[in-house]
Amino acid sequence: MASSSDSPPSIFEEFCQLILSLDESIRFVGIATLSGAILAMKFRANLVPLLTQEETASSVKYSVWRMESRRILEEKLGKTLYVVATYEKLKRATIPVGQDGQSVLIISFDKESDVESIIRNKILTTIKPYGTISRHQS
Numbered sequence: 001m002a003s004s005s006d007s008p009p010s011i012f013e014e015f016c017q018l019i020l021s022l023d024e025s026i027r028f029v030g031i032a033t034l035s036g037a038i039l040a041m042k043f044r045a046n047l048v049p050l051l052t053q054e055e056t057a058s059s060v061k062y063s064v065w066r067m068e069s070r071r072i073l074e075e076k077l078g079k080t081l082y083v084v085a086t087y088e089k090l091k092r093a094t095i096p097v098g099q100d101g102q103s104v105l106i107i108s109f110d111k112e113s114d115v116e117s118i119i120r121n122k123i124l125t126t127i128k129p130y131g132t133i134s135r136h137q138s
Helices: 009-021 051-077 113-130
Strands: 024-033 036-044 083-086 090-097 103-110
Touching: 009 024, 009 036, 009 113, 024 051, 036 051, 051 083, 051 090, 051 103, 083 113, 090 113, 103 113
Parallel strands: none
Antiparallel strands: 024 036, 024 103, 083 090, 090 103
């Protein structure tokens, strides 16, 4: 997930770092394939994660599965732009990215943050040019 010190960061790690830098309330950014494979993830500096690495991987897979299951209704409802879940300790957004939403961006925020505003005004405007980010780029 994290690049070793002697190799340059992947395009996915750079992308996660870019999203992480958009707002100080962002705790975590991960990007995964629709099969649930984690391409990269970054945590805010000095953050103590609430989940273990294994729990994070499982959580990402469940988020991807839920995002994929929403596609059944997209013909009638339109494409999913993003989904926000609010927990007692944080808020988390799942955003389809890449060509035809072939990857999923998972972002967690501090519980007090204005997630809708951050997503609309910072994240969506930033990721729009990356609409075609794919595994083939590196």
